[in-house]
Amino acid sequence: MSLQIQMLGTGSAFAKTFYNTSAMVTNEHARILIDCGFTTPKSLHKLGITPDQIDGIVISHIHADHVGGLEEIAFRLFYQHNKKRIKLFITEPLAFILWENTLKGGMNNPEDGYISLDDYFDVILLEENKPTEIFRGLTIEILPTQHILRKTSYSLFINSRIFYSADIRFNEQLLIHEVVQKRNCHTILHDCQLSGTGVIHATLEELLTLPDDVQKRIFLMHYDDKMPAYIGQTGSMTFIEQYQILTLPE
Ligand SMILES: O=c1ccn([C@@H]2O[C@@H]3COP(=O)(O)O[C@H]3[C@H]2O)c(=O)[nH]1
Ligand SMILES: [Zn+2]
Ligand SMILES: [Zn+2]
Numbered sequence: 001m002s003l004q005i006q007m008l009g010t011g012s013a014f015a016k017t018f019y020n021t022s023a024m025v026t027n028e029h030a031r032i033l034i035d036c037g038f039t040t041p042k043s044l045h046k047l048g049i050t051p052d053q054i055d056g057i058v059i060s061h062i063h064a065d066h067v068g069g070l071e072e073i074a075f076r077l078f079y080q081h082n083k084k085r086i087k088l089f090i091t092e093p094l095a096f097i098l099w100e101n102t103l104k105g106g107m108n109n110p111e112d113g114y115i116s117l118d119d120y121f122d123v124i125l126l127e128e129n130k131p132t133e134i135f136r137g138l139t140i141e142i143l144p145t146q147h148i149l150r151k152t153s154y155s156l157f158i159n160s161r162i163f164y165s166a167d168i169r170f171n172e173q174l175l176i177h178e179v180v181q182k183r184n185c186h187t188i189l190h191d192c193q194l195s196g197t198g199v200i201h202a203t204l205e206e207l208l209t210l211p212d213d214v215q216k217r218i219f220l221m222h223y224d225d226k227m228p229a230y231i232g233q234t235g236s237m238t239f240i241e242q243y244q245i246l247t248l249p250e
Pocket of ligand 3: 061063147167
């Protein structure tokens with residue numbers, strides 16, 4: 001049995017030639033999204049996939065390039081698919097701020113009694129650091145990681161052997177000791193800021209300091225429009241491209 005990861009986008013928040021970084025993870029039992037940014041509905045549309053064909057969405061953190069497409073997905077299911085509610089896999093702190101700080105403005109509808117995240121989504125709370133089989137053969141572990149100071153943000157382990165950074169500061173210890181030495185992840189999908197000083201994202205310069213054995217496992221995502229100029233300058237790491245499909249052992 002295998003697991004497929006298809007990138008719906010590989011761009012940074014401000015990229016214009018790539019859609020927002022988001023992954024569609026599929027096995028024989030389910031198809032889920034990791035994050036759903038403001039360009040993700042259009043990316044799905046280009047693939048001919050409608051919201052009712054997605055079984056759930058996992059959320060890493062509350063930036064628009066990771067959650068900005070949720071209102072559209074939920075409204076389309078609600079108003080075009082008979083009030084269907086998609087499963088939303090999220091931690092409790094994120095669920096609260098996702099509604100209160102992001103979605104409530106557009107979705108709160110007291111007149112019709114739709115006043116909470118649960119009115120639009122089938123909210124399934126994930127516990128931090130606890131591997132959870134969300135669908136048969138698909139286990140997600142959500143790991144608190146550093147992105148913006150004092151802002152809740154997570155990376156993910158998928159079926160324990162795939163690491164998905166989402167947005168994260170460079171963390172050598174985590175990548176070498178936890179992801180590679182302890183968990184022996186065969187595949188790492190990592191965000192990458194191509195130039196400038198790394199403050200809230202790992203930079204290419206920082207990632208290039210990793211040992212070769214770690215770099216070989218890394219696919220770079222969440223990059224800006226200048227990515228083509230950096231091809232061949234990423235050591236043993238590879239840029240993953242929009243719509244590229246990785247077929248991985250389950
Ligand atoms: O403290 C901050 C907050 C935000 N930003 C920018 O806004 C973007 C939001 O999405 P992102 O997390 O993919 O990337 C972020 C950065 O490009 C920043 O540089 N510093
Ligand atoms: Zn981002
Ligand atoms: Zn972010």
